[in-house]
Amino acid sequence: MTTFGNEYDAVVVGSGPNGLSAAVRLAQEGLNVLVLEAKSTIGGGTRTMELTEPGFFHDVCSAVHPTAAGSPFFNTLNLEKHGLEFIHPELPYAHPLDDGKAIAAHRSLEKTMEHLGEDGKPYHRLFQEFVDHWDYLSEDIFGTLRIPGHPLLMARFGWYGLFSAKLLINSLFRRPEARALFAGCAAHSIIPLNKAFTASFGLLIGGSAHAVGWPVAKGGSASITNALGNLFKTMGGNIETDHEIKTLADIPPSKIVLFDLTPHQIAKIAGEKLPRKYKEALQNYKYGPGAFKIDWALSEPVPWQNEVCKKAGSLHLGGTFEEIAESEEAAWKGEHHEKPYVLVSQPSIFDETRAPKGKHVLWAYCHVPNGSEKDMTEIIENQIERFAPGFRDTIISKSIMNTIDMQNYNANYIGGDINGGAQFARQLFGRPVFKWDPYKIPAEGLYICSSSTPPGGGVHGMSGYHAAQSVLKHEFGVS
CATH class of the missing domain: 3.50.50.60 (FAD/NAD(P)-binding domain)
Structure with a gap:
């Protein structure tokens, strides 16, 4: 032309x-x-x-x-x-719980199901069709407003997705492991988990772990x-x-x-x-809640209490579904939770180009009220210490960004809103x-x-x- x-x-x-x-x-x-x-x-x-x-x-x-x-x-x-080049961690993501417990999403849907006890079958039924037909589903999810190319598959996704994450979790899962695993994915929406359509984020983010992985x-x-x-x-x-x-x-x-x-x-x-x-x-x-983010240079890997967490590229910290839901609602109310939902990435475990030999980088953030200037450093590090005692001893140095820093870095992040x-x-x-x-x-x-x-x-x-x-x-x- x-x-x-x-x-x-x-x-x-x-x-x-x-x-x-x-x-x-x-x-x-x-x-x-x-x-x-x-x-x-x-x-x-x-x-x-x-x-x-x-x-x-x-x-x-x-x-x-x-x-x-x-x-x-x-x-x-x-x-x-x-x-x-994408690098796939051994486990896409893990979710530690108290008392040294943890649950992880494997690339294999079946293997994940095996670790969920009585909730394994409901978890498998929820995700199987979406994972098996992910290429078709993604065309419609990532598409424009139109009649879907795969209407039956999209109708099933829409039926489950229109619910709140809270309603879907309470309807399907009984044990804290599966409830927390789904909640950690749904909370990527940065919306209170009692709101409509938050289940769709859990389906999309959770299903992607089994369909395409969570690479760095x-x-x-x-x-x-x-x-x-x-x-x-x-x-x-x-x-x-x-x-x-x-x-x-x-x-x-x-x-x-x-x-x-x-x-x-x-x-x-x-x-x-x-x-x-x-x-x-x-x-x-x-615009929604903002992000408070910390990057650390570490002398060694994070000493996670549960070995499963050491194999995961990403982690959701926040304990139970109820605790995560309370944390996410607080950010929308203009409040700062003392035990926030924290997203963590440990890329240098799998990508040796990210840090000097034997050393590591760690990335984490939590959701805070839009425009917040509160320093959440100690609170976030407390959450990591909760599941990785001795973490602070590995810190060489850190870089901190509050919501104002986020907006100054990228003008699209109004008040720290990264979405x-x-x-x-x-x-x-x-x-x-x-x-x-x-x-x-x-x-x-x-x-x-x-x-x-x-x-x-x-x-x-x-x-x-x-x-x-x-x-x-x-x-x-x-x-």
Whole structure:
């Protein structure tokens, strides 16, 4: 294709996984595309940096990538040819309980079932069809608002998924192990577990462990966006870093602009071009709780009390389902729980490139009220010590980020919200507004391609892909 009298056919503002995915998809059709990034490196939520000590490589935001491994778009791109290698831990994730107990999700659904006692069969029945047909299911889950391609499978997922995690857990599981295992996955939603549709997150996150695994990217999460960026450049694409966009005048002439930004930012940048009601909808868009995050350089692996935890790439700390539910509700009420649900990743156990020989990195965060400046360091370390006595003795140094630090690092993380907006029911389906094509902004040549559009948060690039498809259909006649 040729250009249309502009310097570029399309400019993408933001170089996270969604922005780069949109750019790659447009470049596949021969369009002349420019990506603009405010920071000095590309990546958005997938950067890797030496945050503590030289030679200790920490993932600044995202660290574990089931949605990347299962992304329908990523899986068409042969990103391994551009430097991406996924490493699968022996166990996708583990959930320690008190008294030295723990339960883990194995890649094998059957093996997981064997360790769940009387809850094994209900767990297996819940997940089996989804795991067996994951490729079909993921096409619809990561798709747009439309009639599903696999309606019976999606209807079953929708039936279970529309419930609250609390209701599903209380209906199916009796023992604390299975209840906690499902709750730990559902809490990735960053929504109180008594709210509708939180069960869908447990199904998606939990099912992915058995279907595609919970891998880490060798060398760190930056490997994902670096691979996308390398692919984009081989297709003739251009990337310009250190280019912050404050108004539309900061964007070079182009036929199309795609924003890998959240609604509040778009309202500020493009407000004068937006219809009043649409602008107000963007300004009223709701953000959820934030994240308080810590990275540690360690002298040795975490001394988990239960051996199972030493084999897991990720861990959910928070004890029982009831404790996790209480913690997640507290963050929505503006409260800080003394025993919060903590997500942990220990990549250097499986990826030796992440730390000097014999040393390790550890990544963890908990959910806190949006905009919170409370220091949760001691509270998080107490939770780790609870299941790994002696953990503090392994700490060499640490790096801390509260919600304000998170937003300063990535302007998309409004108040520390790492999901591009709260994913409660209304904003799960109407994201950022309820439209059949939510990617197309009602202003000439403007589109949104961030996680503030379906299918929402996660390193999968599908929001960017669908936005690019919308551009190709409406602006260039490509179906």
